[in-house]
Amino acid sequence: MDVQNVFLHGDLLEEVYMQFLPGFRQQGEIPMVCRLNKSLYELKQASRSWFQKFSATIQQDGSHQSRADYSLFTKISGNSFTAVLIYVDDMIIIGNDESVIAALKESLHTKFRIKDLGQLRYFLGIEVAPSTDCISISQRKYTLDILNEAGLLGAKLLSTPMEEKNKLLPIIGDLLKNPSTYRRLVGQLIYLTITRLEISYSVHILSQFMQEPRKPHLDVVHHLLRYLKGAPGQGLYFPAKGNFLLRGFCDADLARCSITRRSVTGYCIFLGEALISWKTKKQTTVSRSSAESEYRAMASITCEFTWLKYLLDDLKVEHLQPAKPFCDSKSTLYIAANPVYHEHTKHIEIDCHVVQERIQLGAIVTAHVPSSCQLADLFGVLDIHAPT
Template sequence: MTLPDGYGSNHENKVCKLKKTLYGLKQAPRMWNEKLVNVLLELGFEQNLGMLKYFLGIEVLKTKDGLCLSQRKYCLDLLAEFGLTGCKPVNSPIEANHVLTYLCEQDNQVLLDVSVYQKLVGKLIYLSHTRPDIAYSEHYLSQYMHSPTNAHFKIALRLLRYLKGSPGNGILFKKGASLDLRAFADSDWGKCVNSRKSVTGFCIFLGNSLISWKSKKQSTISRSSAEAEYRAMCAATCEILWLLNILKELKVDIKLPVSLFCDNTAVISIAANPVFHERTKHFEIDLFFLREKISKGVIKTVGVTSENQTADVLTKGLPVQAHEKVCKHLGLFNCFAY
């Protein structure tokens, strides 16, 4: 800042102090907040919000078992906005083993008002912050944001009908002495008919509480189901490493190795066998990455049956009974039902 006229050489090493923060500066929001807080304190207000109960549409509820995060009001407002408050609910967010492409013979007409679909999916994305049971459906619908058809919009409305049956469901952080990390990784090989890319799904538990999950289409095409599963395990391993760093900064000691559950015996064999195979050379980097973490004692691969694969709900639509079983494993809880 240029010094005012009249300042001599004695003031060459001095700067001017602003009495009022200018708009557009990075420090402006912080300075205005500091000014507001000081004024309110001078007027006699106390800076004490108490226990957290509601934040950005997420309700924080205490139960005898722990802490529940729910978006019940947000979900009910969403149903009312699209006129489905009185609709008949369904028991699953998406049909089991569904296949839908742009070449489907029925309802393949592009929506005239794309903004309605985009608005709905955008709100569903925010709702999935406490609803891992809709993560795959939301991931699937978000792939058609620019040119959705009537068929896609019907799937989105079906998802709303599913939410109508359990608007109060949320994530329950359970009390417990264990702070061990556990992860489940799964994939659905060649799920996307248009690109033949597979879907990765993983969920990670701290003790008995779900703390991280993801449903995402893989960036490359896998040539076998084993390759797709292996890529899913590597994605889960990256998330585990990030969580370990966060927990370390919070002074939380985590017992190693972290158990990574997979229902593909071939993948577990490949991860345990240090011998390089010709048929695995197209995902060589992933091989070395996961094997390195196993050899260092960070990750331990564990086999699990397909019936007990919790990450299944993040890669495909499941039958009603299987979907309800996985929801219990994820720790979904409805505080408003009691």
């Protein structure tokens, strides 16, 4: 498939209104507003107006907007398939027919001012390394920029993202004089989890103290950055060949949060051998047992499977086999398979029983995995900049 990275600008013809600045009208006059023929940058309507204009334009050209991801547009013409993914004013085009891609770019160029950046190498801070056998992605430059900003390029390396027994609390330690530094670093680390899955849990913990960060919280951020310095080019590997079987691993840590006693859900999903989705998130309610917390984790991965199947349909990827979630809790598997197992499930929210529904529809088939093989506890990653 030909891959293009395109940057484009377009005139926005939507009519919007803006209030006059103070002093532009005399006291006592009827309140007046400016009528703008273009949605200017920095206005709250600008992004919406821009996307409306772009989506209307590309759909007039025959593309179909995905209902699973509104920023994805696909087009089928005979044997050719083209997909467009847009983020604000940056766009990726892929397809199996270069002439169709060229025609699409020419059509967009007649309506917008676009700049073709050629083959995809760098997109939104993500470095892409394509080859005939695979595509690898990392955020090496982005990671080094964070380390440079924090002044830790020369710091000593650490082997773990976070100390296992480090229990952060919201009221222990001195408040930071400049909390914006902490918030900015954690915000950057959240974006880094796009390719660095092993830091997902650590970032999940640190993001809970954004309101009133303290010195122990910042120390953990620096600890994590010193870990990242050891392999800034570590990323993800997507092989070119393989099956399209969806399988995932889900797990839960019962009452992990020492403050709220809520459990933490973790899962990762593979399409063939490619890792495509993952999450670490605190559960919304307190679970009464490990089986209940594990069942909630399985409900989360089931919903993600459902969304991914919609997305694969838009990309014209056939997925005839049921998705397979692996869980290391046999009690959870029994609850999922047996709809009349009421004694242990009658207090669980109804939306969690989406697992039973999808099993009965044949959309998923649950399976047991030993705890020692539970990949939701340890994600596999690759350093694409390491020598081979």
